[in-house]
Amino acid sequence: ETGVTQSPTHLIKTRGQQVTLRCSSQSGHNTVSWYQQALGQGPQFIFQYYREEENGRGNFPPRFSGLQFPNYSSELNVNALELDDSALYLCASSSSTGGNTEAFFGQGTRLTVV
Amino acid sequence: EDQVTQSPEALRLQEGESSSLNCSYTVSGLRGLFWYRQDPGKGPEFLFTLYSAGEEKEKERLKATLTKKESFLHITAPKPEDSATYLCAAFSGSARQLTFGSGTQLTVLP
Numbered sequence: 538e539t540g541v542t543q544s545p546t547h548l549i550k551t552r553g554q555q556v557t558l559r560c561s562s563q564s565g566h567n568t569v570s571w572y573q574q575a576l577g578q579g580p581q582f583i584f585q586y587y588r589e590e591e592n593g594r595g596n597f598p599p600r601f602s603g604l605q606f607p608n609y610s611s612e613l614n615v616n617a618l619e620l621d622d623s624a625l626y627l628c629a630s631s632s633s634t635g636g637n638t639e640a641f642f643g644q645g646t647r648l649t650v651v
Numbered sequence: 652e653d654q655v656t657q658s659p660e661a662l663r664l665q666e667g668e669s670s671s672l673n674c675s676y677t678v679s680g681l682r683g684l685f686w687y688r689q690d691p692g693k694g695p696e697f698l699f700t701l702y703s704a705g706e707e708k709e710k711e712r713l714k715a716t717l718t719k720k721e722s723f724l725h726i727t728a729p730k731p732e733d734s735a736t737y738l739c740a741a742f743s744g745s746a747r748q749l750t751f752g753s754g755t756q757l758t759v760l761p
Contacts, residue, residue, distance in 0.1 A: 541694075570748070579655075579738055579751030580695070593748055627694050629749075639685070640749065642694035 540564060541630050543643035550650050555616045558646045560628035562609040567632065568592070569611045570640065571603060574625040586611055615648075623650045653678040655741050657752035664759050667728045672755045674739035675721040683742040684722050685749065686715050688735045695738055698724075729759045 540563035550556050562569050568587045572580035582595035586605035600616040609630070615622060625647050629640035654677045664670055676684065683702055687695035699708045701717040708715050712733065714725045724737055736756045740749040 543694075572749075572751075577753070579657075579740070579753045580749075582748040582750070585748065595748060625692075639697045639700060641697060642687075644694045645692075647692070 541628060541641050541643035543626075543628055543646050545646060546644065547647045548649070550618050550648065552618055552620060552650055554618050555614065556618060556648065558613045558615075558626050558628075558648070560611045560613070560630075560643055562611065562628075562630035563641055565632060566630035566641075567609060568630065569605055569609065570629045570631075571611075571613045572627040572629065573597070573622075574627060574645070576624075580627055583613070618650045620650050623648060653741060653743050653750040655739060655750050655752040657737075657739055657755050659755060660753070661756045662758070664726075664729055664757070666730055666759055666761050669725070669727045669729070671726070672724040672737055672757070673721060674724070674752055676739075676741045676750075677720075678741045678743040678750065680744035681741055682744050684717055685740045685742065686722070686724055687738040687740065689738055689754070690735050698737075726757070729757075731759045731761050733757065734759045 542561045544559045570585040571583040574580040584594040585592045589605045602614045605611040625645045627645045629642045631640040658673045686698040689695045699715040704719045716723045736754040738754045740751040
């Protein structure tokens with residue numbers, strides 16, 4: 538049990554719709570990162586938030602956006618969904634932005650776009 | 652661009668048959684090399700972090716080692732419950748993100 542929880546666990550959306558995924562970080566962790574994992578692939582970095590500010594971004598278009606709240610919970614928003622957005626979305630929390638601490642992952646949200 | 656490559660893609664072992672998984676990396680300014688275990692439909696579970704060449708860490712039947720270009724995850728006398736996908740990821744100071752490999756899917760047969 539990592540203390541990182543994500544909701545919902547599964548979601549089906551139609552192409553063109555918008556979706557919001559939620560993550561509750563482990564207590565005391567001020568950094569949250571979001572990843573997209575396609576079937577059979579490793580997770581791909583979307584972005585990171587530190588103290589409610591975006592702190593780094595991977596190669597994802599602006600229709601992927603996020604928020605981090607004062608209680609360190611966070612959201613991933615995806616607009617204008619495309620079929621290729623179907624994937625497992627993972628959030629990971631850690632106590633720093635550097636590479637010297639472990640990132641603990643939630644169980645993920647499986648998004649299916651039809 | 653940071654790159655992490657894992658091999659083999661899939662590995663089938665008999666229970667008790669030891670082996671190693673490989674993770675080669677090309678990153679600018681490695682800050683940490685992470686190993687995770689992932690079960691189907693679940694999030695990755697943290698196993699180890701290695702910070703410098705020559706470092707080794709052990710946990711039960713698993714031992715992770717690090718050189719300047721690759722990391723190995725050695726599995727000694729595996730059991731069927733060790734079956735999972737093993738992911739490695741590199742954290743670079745320049746990218747400030749975890750770059751993952753595609754994973755090795757390990758199956759341990761009883």
